[in-house]
Amino acid sequence: MSLSALGLAARGGRDAAVTGLAVDSRAVEPGMLFAALPGSAVHGAQFIPQVLEAGAGAVLTDPEGARIAAGALAGSPAALVVVEEPRAALARAAALWFGAQPEVMVAVTGTNGKTSVATFTRQIWMALGEPAINLGTTGIEGAWEAPLHHTTPDPITLHRALAAAEAEGVTHAAMEASSHGLDQHRLDGVRLMAAAFTNFTQDHLDYHKSFEAYFEAKAGLFTRVLPEDGTVVVNMADPKAAEIAEIARERGQDLLSVGRGEGCDLRILAQRFDATGQDLRFTWMGRSVQVRLNLIGGFQAENVLVAAGLAIATGEPPNDVFGVLDKLSTVRGRMQLAATRENGAAVFVDYAHTPDAVETALKALRPHVMGRLVVVFGAGGDRDRTKRPLMGAAAAAHADVLIVTDDNPRSEDPAEIRAAILAACPGATEVGDRAEAILRGVAELGPGDALLIAGKGHESGQTVAGIVYPFDDVEQASLAVAALDGRPV
Structure with a gap:
């Protein structure tokens, strides 16, 4: 060529x-x-x-x-x-070199919720009979699967994967659009039909240097990548959503809003929580709909409806979309039920690694839990240092028992990272070894309690001083429960 x-x-x-x-x-x-x-x-x-x-x-x-x-x-x-x-x-x-892409492409950006929305969108499509994949933090999943080393890979890797997926018969793809990927123009050749915005909170300031630069990178999905005839799906619950909606109006893009306020196209009316999920009542075009979601956490309703909005924006009949929402399953490492003790106490693993995500996860778990909330968490090294005390404060405000441990310290001294967190939650217990911290968190659980292991989610390794050691929070939780309850491993 x-x-x-x-x-x-x-x-x-x-x-x-x-x-x-x-x-x-x-x-x-x-x-x-x-x-x-x-x-x-x-x-x-x-x-x-x-x-x-x-x-x-x-x-x-x-x-x-x-x-x-x-x-x-x-x-x-x-x-x-x-x-x-x-x-x-x-x-x-x-994009020109590899040529082919799945016919229907959507992308989602935001600080939190990208993986869940992309995965739920793919699950909706597949439940409706569409050969679909999602691409992002957890790799490529769905009708065709492959690993990825970055949430939004470099353009050559991305377009090679899209062409391969199309060759395998994949017609629908939902991808995560990271702020790094957008800032570095990695998505510029992707032909999108719709794009979604979930929320905007503190993260990646080590790269973007300011909130303004971070938001500008996110907004690039709507100002530059999504064409003018595309549809923007916005979670209006976020304060920055109004700016995204205004970008859509200025460019003449269709706007589909999700939220709890008057005027939202998909408007949440009520949620009822129990130990295994929630019942959700919402409206679409003035008509009330009630569905069962087998998902833990109130915020999941917003993620699900954003995904539903993307499916509708790409041509799926709304009634068909709503009819399969009860089939959605938990995204790996996102409020995932990892194990249950013999006394009924549950252990959840979540990727929450920002102050807002920790707060959101703990607040979302509370309605499902009769007893105490225990949290095991840390913060990554070589990343935004300012969020560490904020994470400690968020955990202290919303959990009953706190255990501060190591996340991925990378090249930093793990003790210094823990100290920065503990400065905002001095009553927390410090346990550097993550496996021991998880074991002690599980040991705290009585009937009606729940443990949240936050930070690493789906990750299968822990990076310490340049070496990636095998480590899986879900596996460690299962081992801890088995050891404490005397079950065979």
């Missing part, structure tokens, strides 16, 4: 033939286009001499990259493409 067919124009008007795309210099083969992208530590242009030696037929970079590698490029036969936004250009080129 030529550079011009990929939407790229090289200096000097050269229209080189391209044999493939690469962002990893080690993967470059003769004739390939290498995207030399700016990075947080190193500019990809540093590797241009290496890829030219490997036979790269073209290089895509920004003006800074062209300056860095000017010497190597001067005598090279490779075509040079210089643009202000090389990430966006790569995303569009990857």
